[in-house]
Amino acid sequence: MVIYDLICDARHEFEGWFNNSGDLVSQQEQALLRCPVCDSLAVSKKVTAPKLSKKSNSTLVSYPQQRQGQPVTNLNSSSVEAYSKLQSMLTQVHKYIESNFKDVGNKFADEALSMHRGDKELNSIRGTATAEELKGLADEGVTALPLPVKPVDKKKLN
Ligand SMILES: [Zn+2]
Known part of the structure; x- marks a missing residue:
């Protein structure tokens, strides 16, 4: 049978x-x-095709990830395009912020608060803050936006 x-x-x-x-x-x-x-x-x-996850779109940022027996070049071309657009967009965002925002390092919370209170001139700053500091800022009504992760520069990897 x-x-x-x-x-x-x-x-x-x-x-x-x-x-x-x-x-x-x-x-x-x-x-x-x-x-x-x-x-x-x-x-x-029925020709049994290799099973592809239906969720392939939602795992966009985890590429390149080879699926079973599937070469990466078989990825949906529009996903690849969207991914590379996103990468270059993120790179631009980081470039913009690096050249236009003053780096205050781990003094971010202090600086942001001083500006908020009017103790310091308003300025665009970037830096790091702990979760606790961010909560303190939020309590004072200061909005701090987390930056998206900087894309890996492939040229620098080699
Ligand atoms: Zn039928």
């Missing part, structure tokens, strides 16, 4: 049970093999 995954020309999928592999062919030849849904005679063995 052999079981085949079958598919008709209207893409109905069903299982076919046969005594042996030749039985499938002879049933097809005698027009005995029909789709149980639409009665179509155009039934063929």
Whole structure:
């Protein structure tokens, strides 16, 4: 007994049970093999494609990640394009911030608070802050935006 995954020309999928592999062919030849849904005679063995995760879009940033037996070049080309656009956008954001925002290092919270209170001239600053400091800033009504992770510069890796 052999079981085949079958598919008709209207893409109905069903299982076919046969005594042996030749039985499938002879049933097809005698027009005995029909789709149980639409009665179509155009039934063929389903080609089993490698299973791809339906969530491939949501894991965009985890690429390049080779799936089982799938070369990376088989990735949906629009995802790749979107990913590289995102990368260059992030690079620009970081470039802009690095050249236009004053780096205050770990004094970020102090500086932001001083400016907020009017003790210091308003300035665009960047720096680091602990979760506790950020909470303190939020309590004072100061908004600090976390920067997205800087993309890896591939040229520097080599
Ligand atoms: Zn059908």
